[in-house]
Amino acid sequence: MTRPNIFALRPFLPADTPMLAAIFVASVQELTGDDYGEAQQEAWVAVVDDEEGFAKRLASQLTLIATLEGSPVGFASLKDNAEIDMLYVHPSAAGQGVGTLLCDALEKLAGARGAKNLVVDASDTAVEFFRKRGYAAQQRNSVSLNGEWLANTTMKKAFDGGAQA
Incomplete structure (x- = not known):
């Protein structure tokens, strides 16, 4: 009988940057192929590629890391207590509740800090995940990134029974 995976959360440390960059790359390369070329x-x-810039982005936000037996398997960051900036899960841990654990934590922290809602620019791959969590699509976006156009959807979730705008 196998025991279920037990994931834990901890804050980001600068030494985590290379591992989180690897999770980011694996997640994009292995999980988004149905939606992006x-x-x-x-x-x-x-x-x-700019690891120092990536580290600064992670450090400037509230970044949480999900671990399994002490090893990072996913991470998420909260920008300005208003926006989920990044949420990435390693493909080997996808579908096991890591994204839910990270998102639950960010929502609780944002709410405890007075946020009335959260927004996220969800990749086409992640739209359904956020929709199931109560986020409503606000607008479609086309973002230019390193010479390519990528589509995403701005989604919003209101807290405390507030109306979604």
């Missing part, structure tokens, strides 16, 4: 994926993962 190879050139789009390459442009997307090029974001972490």
Whole structure:
């Protein structure tokens, strides 16, 4: 009998940057192929080529890391207590509740800090995940990234029974 995976959360440390960059790349390359072409994926993962810039982005936000037996398997970041900026799960842990754990934590922290709602620019791959969590589509976007155009959807979730705008 196998026991269920037990994931834990911890805050981001600068030394985590290379591992989180690897999770970011694996997630984009292995999980988004149904929604984005190879050139789009390459442009997307090029974001972490500047590891120092990636580290600064993670450090400037509230970034949480999901671990399994002490090893990072996913991460998420909250920008300005108003926006989920990044949410990436390693393909080996996808579908096991890591994204839900990370998103639950960010929503609780944002709400405790007075946020009335959260927004996210969800990739086409992630739209259904956020929709199931109560996020409503606000608008479609086309984002230019390293010479490629990528589509995403701005989604919003209101807290405390507030109306979604």
